[in-house]
Amino acid sequence: MNKKYAMAYVVDRCIDCKACMVACKAEWEVPEDHFRTHIDQGMKEDFHGKTRMDFLPSQCNHCDDAPCVTVCPTKASHKRDDGIVYVNRNRCVGCKYCIPSCPYEARFFNHDLGVAEKCTFCLPRLAEGLEPACATTCPGNVRVFGDINDPTSEISMVLREAKNNRLKIYKLREDLGTKPNIYYIQN
Amino acid sequence: MIHQEAFEWYIAVYLFLAGVGAGSMVVAAVADMYDREKYISFIKAASFIGMPLVSLGIFFLYIDLGQGMWKPWLLIFLFVNPTSAIAWGTGILTIFTILSGIYAAHNLGYIKVGCKRCLCWALIVTGICTAGYTAVLLGVLKAIPFWHQTSLPILFIISATSTGISGAMIVKMTILKSDANIKPIETAHLYLLVLEIIALIGIVLIALQGVPEMQYSIKQLLVGDSAFAFWVFLVLAGLIIPAIAFGMHEAGKLHLNVKSVVALEALVLVGGYFLRHLIIHAGVYTQKFTEYIVR
Ligand code: SF4
Ligand code: SF4
Numbered sequence: 001m002n003k004k005y006a007m008a009y010v011v012d013r014c015i016d017c018k019a020c021m022v023a024c025k026a027e028w029e030v031p032e033d034h035f036r037t038h039i040d041q042g043m044k045e046d047f048h049g050k051t052r053m054d055f056l057p058s059q060c061n062h063c064d065d066a067p068c069v070t071v072c073p074t075k076a077s078h079k080r081d082d083g084i085v086y087v088n089r090n091r092c093v094g095c096k097y098c099i100p101s102c103p104y105e106a107r108f109f110n111h112d113l114g115v116a117e118k119c120t121f122c123l124p125r126l127a128e129g130l131e132p133a134c135a136t137t138c139p140g141n142v143r144v145f146g147d148i149n150d151p152t153s154e155i156s157m158v159l160r161e162a163k164n165n166r167l168k169i170y171k172l173r174e175d176l177g178t179k180p181n182i183y184y185i186q187n
Numbered sequence: 188m189i190h191q192e193a194f195e196w197y198i199a200v201y202l203f204l205a206g207v208g209a210g211s212m213v214v215a216a217v218a219d220m221y222d223r224e225k226y227i228s229f230i231k232a233a234s235f236i237g238m239p240l241v242s243l244g245i246f247f248l249y250i251d252l253g254q255g256m257w258k259p260w261l262l263i264f265l266f267v268n269p270t271s272a273i274a275w276g277t278g279i280l281t282i283f284t285i286l287s288g289i290y291a292a293h294n295l296g297y298i299k300v301g302c303k304r305c306l307c308w309a310l311i312v313t314g315i316c317t318a319g320y321t322a323v324l325l326g327v328l329k330a331i332p333f334w335h336q337t338s339l340p341i342l343f344i345i346s347a348t349s350t351g352i353s354g355a356m357i358v359k360m361t362i363l364k365s366d367a368n369i370k371p372i373e374t375a376h377l378y379l380l381v382l383e384i385i386a387l388i389g390i391v392l393i394a395l396q397g398v399p400e401m402q403y404s405i406k407q408l409l410v411g412d413s414a415f416a417f418w419v420f421l422v423l424a425g426l427i428i429p430a431i432a433f434g435m436h437e438a439g440k441l442h443l444n445v446k447s448v449v450a451l452e453a454l455v456l457v458g459g460y461f462l463r464h465l466i467i468h469a470g471v472y473t474q475k476f477t478e479y480i481v482r
Pocket of ligand 1: 059060061062063066067068069085101102103104105106107118178
């Protein structure tokens with residue numbers, strides 16, 4: 001079976017240190033005014049009416065039915081067999097259409113290069129047998145990366161365990177039909 | 188709420204100019220099939236602006252491109268993905284630009300076209316598609332709820348036709364200095380302005396009852412940061428003042444001289460630009476963390 005790369009965030013472990021954002025930025029020379037991954041702060045009330053705050057990581061979801069791939073006129077944005085949605089910089093004309101097409105605000109425009117940019121799951125690092133920079137750096141071990149088609153991979157095990165422990169497992173805005181591949185695990 | 192920042196005024200100019208060019212050609216082609224003799228001054232005026240404005244619009248799209256601008260050979264890839272609205276648009280605009288060029292050359296006496304009726308029909312179809320495409324481009328993006336509505340193409344087609352008439356009227360009266368009576372077109376223009384007002388009210392009412400992102404977008408226009416431009420440039424200058432003036436003129440209660448007609452048509456054009464500009468700038472992303480309180 002093909003590999004299918006995915007990531008799970010064990011959200012409750014995130015301490016909002018933003019080391020992932022910095023690691024990613026340093027690894028890929030991301031333009032000054034942008035990040036490929038973010039940590040948002042979410043506020044909500046629990047059952048007892050108490051407000052709680054969560055730190056919510058996000059990045060490109062490498063959607064199976066990705067709007068950015070649908071709308072890209074040049075096919076520079078494409079879905080690879082290993083599940084990664086990738087932007088071929090030699091082909092991208094920089095029309096920016098993919099940027100407002102992404103419901104997860106995962107893309108931005110790289111003005112220096114004139115192309116659309118986003119998370120690649122650190123494809124070049126994967127080729128060297130390394131993990132994505134964010135996952136390696138995260139001190140809380142929030143980010144678990146791996147091949148979800150391999151039942152022995154860390155991500156498969158973490159998800160299985162979360163399911164057995166009846167933790168909440170969800171993905172963002174599945175109602176939009178984008179079939180995202182980032183799993184959020186929360187208590 | 189997070190505003191989209193990828194599309195800016197360049198794209199608004201592109202959508203606007205493509206609309207004016209397409210609208211003027213569509214009206215000219217329709218008038219041509221009714222009574223070429225009578226409307227020849229309008230047809231010629233439209234021929235002056237149709238293709239040049241669409242081309243200028245494409246130029247604005249081009250200079251908004253990132254590396255496509257300095258690596259023009261990449262532009263050939265704009266056609267390769269059949270699911271992309273930009274690929275549809277590139278196709279439609281290419282065909283429309285060629286057809287409007289041929290039609291203009293015919294009207295200005297450079298060439299003679301065999302089946303002019305076929306050409307007119309082709310222009311009407313591709314012209315409406317061009318005007319509609321400028322809205323479909325935004326409308327297919329479900330990540331921006333305010334754009335993702337069927338009423339947008341309808342509004343944009345009405346506005347394109349109306350601004351197209353305005354553009355051609357200005358050329359007819361200033362450059363061609365023609366005072367030929369083309370009353371049916373003026374009447375049609377009045378109806379188009381009224382229709383546009385109704386369509387805009389519809390969009391406002393629907394958006395006010397829409398998902399939170401839509402409500403946020405429309406409130407930006409009605410009472411938020413863009414309220415001044417919305418009420419003054421789009422609603423008053425672009426729609427209400429011309430509609431009232433043309434309506435009174437139509438009813439014989441107001442005499443409009445050439446200067447005031449040109450000024451009113453220019454106001455319609457200003458409104459047409461701001462319609463695109465404001466809709467583009469009011470676009471906010473759908474929220475990804477839906478269960479959290481957004482402050
Ligand atoms: S998250 Fe956005 S950029 Fe990433 S694959 Fe999905 S639609 Fe494309
Ligand atoms: S900016 Fe590049 S990747 Fe994005 S839609 Fe345009 S060509 Fe495709």
